[in-house]
Amino acid sequence: MSEQQTAKLSIIVPVYNDPAGASGTIESLLPQLGGDATLTVVDNNSNDDTPHVVAECITESDQATLCFEQERQSSYAARNTGTQETDSEILAFVDADMTVPDDWLESALHEFETTNADYMGCNVELTLPDNPTLAARHDHHTGFPIEQYLEYQQFVPTCCLFVRRHVFEDVGLFDHRLTSGGDKEFGNRVHEAGYKMHFAEDVTMSHPTRNSLRALIKKDRRVGRGLCQLQQYYPERYGEPGIPPRPSGIKSPDRDLPTSDRAAFSALSTFLTGVRGLGYYREYLEYVRGSNNEANSGPPTLE
Template structure:
C-alpha cells in the first residue's frame, strides 16, 4: 500500500532522543543544523530525563530550527521518540540518534524517494566510523556493521537511528512499543510491513555512526538485545513465539573470508561469545522480567 497524499509539503521533523550524552548530542546537532536543503525542517531533541548537562548543551544552541522536549515518565528511547512524534505536526518524520553525523546534503537526498512516491517507510545507509587507533572491539563492530538493506528485505525493519516515516503510517499502525528495551524498531517495522506500506532502502543516503570501541560496550549492547528478544515474545507472542525459546540469532555476524586469518579467528571467537551474552540477556529477562502493570496499555496510538 502506498499513501496517496498530494505532496509531502516542505516541513520535515528530525526527532533525536538523548540520555546522558552531552558530547554525542553536540556533534549530532552541529551536523543537523548545517543542512543544505530547500526544505524547511525542525529538529526536536527529546531528553529522556538526563541527570547530567545534556539538556544544557541542547539549550546552548539558540537556533530557530531547534527545540527540546522532555520524556520523564518512562525511561525508554522508544517512549522518547513517541514524545517527539507527538510534539511535531509534519508529514515526514526522520529519526536520528545522538552521536550520529550526516553530510550537508543528507536531508535533501533523503526526501527524494518520498517526493517520487517510492517510500512510506525508509531506512538510510549507515557507515560505522573507526577511531584513529581502533581496538579489536571497534574493528569487530566496524566489520559486522549495519546491514540495513538486509534488515529491510529479510526482516522488514530499519533501525531507528536511520529511519524516515510518513506521519500517516504512525496514525494507522500506532507508535513505537515503549515497553521494549530493545527491538522496538523491528516490532514497529514488522507492523508497517504487515499493513502493506512501501518500505525502501536509500542506498545512496549515508549516515555515520561511531563504532563501539570496548568489549564492555559490545557486551552491554548484546545483553540489552537479548532482553529485548525475550520482551518481544512476552508482549507479541503471536509474531515472535513463546517466551522460553529464544529465536535464532539474526544479522551479519560471521567474519568475512577476505579478512586476515588472525582477524577471522578473533572475530569468530568474539561473535560466539557475544551470541552467548545475548542468550544470557534473554534468560535473565525470562527469569526476572515480567509484564509491568504500569505499561499494560499496549501499543500507544497517535491521534489524527
C-alpha cells in the same frame, strides 16, 4: 501550533546522558534546517549536563526545539514524544551520536519522495577511531547491515529512519515497553500493514563504532532482554518466551577477511551471543516471576 510544529519534516533526536554525541549530531543537522524542516531534540531524563548542552547548541536556531520525556526511561518513549510534539508530514529519526553530510537531508527527501516510500532506511557507515581495538574493528565489520535488515527482517534501525505520519496514525507509535527491538517490532507492524518500505543506498549517515568490550557487552545484554520482551508481548509473531530466537546470521564474519580476523571475530561473536543469552534469560526470569505487568498495554497510538 507554531511554525516549528507544522513544518513538512521534523527530525527527531532522542538523547540520554550524551552531551558530546548530541552536540555533534545537532551541529551536523542545523545547517540543513529551513522552512520545511525542523529539529526536535528529546531529552530522556538525563542526569548530567546534556539538556544544558543541547539548549546551548540550538539557542540561535528558530527551527530547533528541546523537549523532555521524563515519565519513562526509554528511547522509544522519547521518539514517541518527539513525534507527538509536531504535526509534520514526515518524521526522520536520528540518534544522538550520528553525523550527516551537508546534502543528507536534501538527498534523503528526494529519495523518499521520488520512490513514494512510506518507510525508508538510510545507509549507515561506521567510523573507526585511530588505532582501533578488536572491539571497534568487530563492530565496524558487523554493524548496521541496513539493506539486509530490511530485506530479511522487514525493519530499519531507528538511528536512520524516515516514516510518513499517516503510517503512525494507522499502526501506532513505537512500543515503549521494549528495552531493545522496538525498531524491529515497529517495522514488522508497518510491513504487515502493507506500506512501501525502501532502502536509500546512496543516502549515507555516519555512526561511531563501539570501541570497548564493555560497550559491546552492554549493547548485547540489552538486545537479549529485548528479544525476550518481544516474545512476551508478541508471542504470535516472535514465539513463546523460554526459547531465544536463533541468530539471523547477517553478522557472520566475511569470508574474505584474513584468517586471524575471522577467528577473532568469530570468537567474539560467539561470546556476545552468550551475553545476549544471559540478557534474554534475565528478562525471562522476570517474566516467570510475573513482575512485568505491561503485557496487555500495547504500543501507544498517535492521535
